[in-house]
Structure formats: structure tokens, C-alpha cells
Amino acid sequence: MLHPIQYIYRSFLYRHPIPIALSHLLLDIARRWEDPPPTISLTGEERQIVNDIRQKTAKYNRNNITRTAAYFDFFQRHREVHWAFLAHIVSRNGGWNMTDLRGNLVPRLLPKKQINPLFLFLERANALIFHDAYPQLLLYEKSKQNKKPLFHLLRSFSVSSFMKPFWEYFWETKDSPVITVALIINEQQYIQKRVIENPFFQTHVLSTMPFIVEQWLGFNDVLIPYKTGRRIRLAGTTVRDFADVHHRIHIGKTLYSILFFEKRLTKRAYQFAQETAHTGSRADFWPQLFSTEATDSSRIYSPRLETVWPDISHSFSDCRDWFTDKTIIKMMENIPAVDRKDITANYMHDMEMLRTAAITTQ
Numbered sequence: 450m451l452h453p454i455q456y457i458y459r460s461f462l463y464r465h466p467i468p469i470a471l472s473h474l475l476l477d478i479a480r481r482w483e484d485p486p487p488t489i490s491l492t493g494e495e496r497q498i499v500n501d502i503r504q505k506t507a508k509y510n511r512n513n514i515t516r517t518a519a520y521f522d523f524f525q526r527h528r529e530v531h532w533a534f535l536a537h538i539v540s541r542n543g544g545w546n547m548t549d550l551r552g553n554l555v556p557r558l559l560p561k562k563q564i565n566p567l568f569l570f571l572e573r574a575n576a577l578i579f580h581d582a583y584p585q586l587l588l589y590e591k592s593k594q595n596k597k598p599l600f601h602l603l604r605s606f607s608v609s610s611f612m613k614p615f616w617e618y619f620w621e622t623k624d625s626p627v628i629t630v631a632l633i634i635n636e637q638q639y640i641q642k643r644v645i646e647n648p649f650f651q652t653h654v655l656s657t658m659p660f661i662v663e664q665w666l667g668f669n670d671v672l673i674p675y676k677t678g679r680r681i682r683l684a685g686t687t688v689r690d691f692a693d694v695h696h697r698i699h700i701g702k703t704l705y706s707i708l709f710f711e712k713r714l715t716k717r718a719y720q721f722a723q724e725t726a727h728t729g730s731r732a733d734f735w736p737q738l739f740s741t742e743a744t745d746s747s748r749i750y751s752p753r754l755e756t757v758w759p760d761i762s763h764s765f766s767d768c769r770d771w772f773t774d775k776t777i778i779k780m781m782e783n784i785p786a787v788d789r790k791d792i793t794a795n796y797m798h799d800m801e802m803l804r805t806a807a808i809t810t811q
Contacts, residue, residue, distance in 0.1 A: 491602075491605070495599075495602060498588075498591055498599065498602065499602060499605045499606075502584050502587045502588060502591070502606070503584070503606075505583075505587060506579070506580065506583045506584050506587070509579070509583065510576055510579050510580055510583070510763075511760055512572075512754070512755065512758075512760045512761075513540060513543055513544040513547060513572070513575055513729060513754055514544065514727060514728070514729060514754055514755060516540055516575060516576070516579045516583075517537055517540040517541055517543075517544060517727045518726075518727060519579075519583065520533050520534070520536045520537035520540060520583075521533070521534070521537040521722055523583075523586050523587075523590070524537060526590065527586075527589070527590060527593070529623050529625055530586065530589065530625070530628070531625045531626070531628075531629045531705065531708075531709050532582075532628065532629045532632040532633070532705075533586060534708065534709075534719070534722070535629065535633075535701070535704060535705050535708055535709075536578070536582065537722060538673055538704070538708065538718070538722070539671065539701075539704065540575060540579075540727075541672075541727050541733075542671050542672060543571055543574070543575045544727060544728075544729035544754050545672075545729065545730075545731050545751070546571055546669075547568055547571050547572065547729060547754055547758060548729045548730055548731070548751055548752050548753070548754050548757060548758075549731075549751070550564050550567055550568050551564075551752050551757035551758070552749065552750045552751050552752065553743070553749065553750040553807075554749060554750075554803050554804060554807040555803075555807075557807040557810050558803075558806055558807060558810055563653070563654075563657065566649075566650070566653035566654050567654055568758060569650075569761070570644065570650050570654045572758075572761055573643075573644050573650075573763065574640050574644045576761070576763045577639065577640050577643055577644060577763075577765070578636045578639065578640060580763070580765050581606075581607075581608065581635070581636060581639050582632060582635075582636055584603075584606040584608070585603065585606070585608055585612065585616070585632075588600065588602055588603065588606075588616075589616065589619075589620075592620065598616075598617060598620045600613050600616045600617055600620070601613075603616070607768040607770075609635055609638070609639065609770050609771055609772045610770055610772050611631070611634070611635055611638075611770075611771075611772035611777070612631060612632075612635050615627065615628055615631035615632075616628070625709075626705075626784060627781075629705055629709075630702060630705070630780075630781055630784065631781070633698055633701035633702060633705065634698055634777065634780050634781070635771075636701075637694050637697045637698050637701065638694060638771040638772070638777065639771055641694045641771065642767075642769070642771065643767055645691075645692055645694070655691075655692050669687060669688040669689075669691065670685060670686075670687050670688075670792065670795070670796055670799060671685045671686055671687070671688060671700065671704060672684075672685045672734070672792075672796065673685045673704070673707060673708055673714075673718050674718065674721045674725075674733075674734040675714055675717035675718040675720075675721055676717045676720045676721050676724075677717065681721060681734045681735060682791060682793045683734070683791065683792055683793045683796050684707050684708075684714060684718070684790040684791055684792065685704070685707065685790075685792050685796075686700060686703050686704060686707070686787075686792070687792075688700055695780070698780055699785070702783075702784050702785055703785050703787055705784060706784050706785055706786060706787050707787050707790045710784075710786075710787075711790070714790065721734070728741070728753040728754065728755075729752070729753055729754025729755070730751045730752060730753050730754070731749075731751040732748075732751050738800065739751040741753055749800070749804070
């Protein structure tokens with residue numbers, strides 16, 4: 450027999466018309482954590498847990514390569530936390546987008562002064578999401594080790610009040626889709642004011658014509674490489690409006706549906722991730738089309754990330770809770786079904802368009 454909360458969440462995820470019941474439930478749970486005290490009294494053991502998690506998070510938040518690997522390592526230890534594998538795949542895409550800015554196609558299409566702001570935009574979002582999400586993952590891991598929930602410590606990492614009831618629910622039910630969708634919503638809301646609405650990025654990235662052009666050129670295809678024998682094919686979707694938080698959340702849920710709701714594709718995507726270390730180069734998945742060497746004129750230059758971009762030191766001083774509007778709960782409503790998952794042909798077409806545009810511009 451289903452737990453009452455489990456019934457409500459599952460019904461909501463699969464399109465049954467009970468959003469009001471879910472809203473009331475979540476708000477009732479969230480109120481327990483509203484208006485937290487200015488200081489939190491921790492035991493010595495709890496302080497040690499918090500310090501250890503902060504140290505590990507800082508260690509692996511060095512750059513896109515270390516973040517991407519940390520997500521996958523965590524997923525291998527805790528397969529029920531689907532979001533960790535989804536984050537690994539999305540983070541790979543972030544790295545590829547970063548190195549595209551130092552390849553031999555995209556720089557021909559953008560003014561030179563746009564390259565660094567675009568990298569900082571991608572890097573900042575990647576680092577912020579890791580800073581917020583990785584402590585949550587480690588706290589879940591520590592809870593399993595201690596055999597008791599430790600989610601009252603989420604406050605110590607300035608995690609939104611939105612997440613605590615979901616982690617508590619997941620602890621009881623291990624309902625992977627619910628915690629995944631909650632994390633997708635949380636992370637996209639978390640970066641909305643800190644990156645998307647940041648005045649610098651508004652001026653130098655989001656409001657510029659180059660940013661619009663690179664979306665038209667398929668630069669924002671989010672790819673899920675998966676193995677089919679010796680070949681690598683691509684599943685995924687395209688981000689049409691990165692500035693719209695609702696669209697990004699929809700994209701996150703769409704990618705989750707593609708990655709996890711067909712077991713054969715999940716297995717093949719996992720096989721690719723397990724066998725292919727992330728370097729930031731698109732040669733990771735298609736070495737026949739991309740090369741890590743700039744001198745290779747027969748293939749598209751796609752460098753390794755750590756050879757073309759330095760590590761960036763980030764500040765994480767903004768501790769605001771984004772969860773100030775109860776209507777956001779409606780975003781839990783469903784996970785879209787995706788009929789057409791493979792975009793290999795589309796991506797090849799996009800690459801040909803990009804090549805043509807780069808040659809024409811040159």
C-alpha cells in the first residue's frame with residue numbers, strides 16, 4: 450500500500466489533477482522550516498560533518514572537469530539518486546560549450562570581446578550549481594552511513610527551504626523521480642538571480658546578439674552520448690531560451706525522461722560515462738569528427754578544457770533563499786514523455802551549419 454505522501458507525489462508527477470493537495474502538503478511541511486533562527490546550535494559531531502562536506506565540496510569545485518567527475522562518482526555509489534547522473538551529463542555539456550569558445554568554429558562567429566564573458570557565464574552557473582547541490586548529495590550519503598536523516602543540517606549550507614521536505618520524503622520512500630524533479634527546480638531557481646539576472650551577464654551575454662545567434666546555430670544542444678556497439682550515438686534536446694527559468698526546468702525534466710525512462714538507453718549512456726573520462730573536448734564522444742589538436746586540419750578542433758581555460762576562484766556569499774513564491778510548487782506537476790530521443794542526425798546537421806557559417810564569416 451502506498452504511503453499517502455507517495456500517492457500524492459506520484460499522482461502529481463503522472464498528470465493526475467491534484468495540484469492543490471500537493472501544494473497544501475508542501476506548504477505545511479515547508480512552514481516547519483520557515484524563519485530559521487539566525488544561529489544554529491550544532492553538536493561537535495555535526496560541526497565535523499558540516500566541515501568535512503564543505504572541504505570536499507571546495508576540493509571538487511575546482512573546475513568543470515572535477516565537478517563532472519564528482520557527480521558520476523557519487524552516482525556510482527548511490528544509484529537511487531538519479532539527479533547525480535543527470536547532473537554529470539549536463540555538466541559534460543557545460544564543459545563542451547566552454548571549450549567550443551576556444552575551438553576553431555565558434556570564435557570565428559563571435560566578437561573576441563564576447564568570448565571571456567560567455568565562458569564566465571557558463572563557468573559561474575556550473576560552479577554555483579555544484580556549490581549548492583553537492584553538499585546535499587554528501588549529506589544524504591552521510592545520513593545513509595549514520596543510518597539516520599541529517600537534513601536539518603541543510604541550513605548550514607544555505608540550501609533553500611524548498612529542499613528539506615523533499616529530502617525527508619526521499620529518505621522514507623526512495624522515490625527517485627520526485628527528488629530528481631525537486632533538485633532540477635531548485636538548481637535552476639538557484640542560478641536565476643545569481644547568474645541569469647546578474648547585471649554583468651545581462652549586459653555582456655544575455656542581451657547581446659551573439660548569444661542569440663549561437664543558440665540559433667545549435668550551440669545549446671544538450672547531448673546524451675550512448676554506446677551502440679562500437680559507435681556513439683546522441684540523444685538529447687535543444688535549449689531554446691536559456692534566460693527563461695521555466696524553460697530550463699522543462700529541459701531538465703525532458704532530459705531526465707530521456708535518460709532514465711528507457712532502461713536500454715540508461716544502460717548505454719552509463720556505459721559511455723563509465724568508459725569515457727570527461728576532458729571537455731567533444732572528441733570524447735566523436736573523435737572521428739573532433740580533434741584535441743589544433744594542427745589537425747581534417748577535423749574540428751575541440752581542445753581539452755584544462756589546456757585552454759584557467760581555474761576560476763568563485764565567491765559564494767549570496768545566501769538568499771529563492772523559495773519565496775508558493776506557486777513554484779506547480780513546477781512539480783509532471784515529467785514530459787519524449788517520443789523522439791535520438792538527435793544524432795540533427796546534431797550532424799547543426800555541425801555542418803556551424804562549419805559553413807564559420808567558413809563564410811572567415
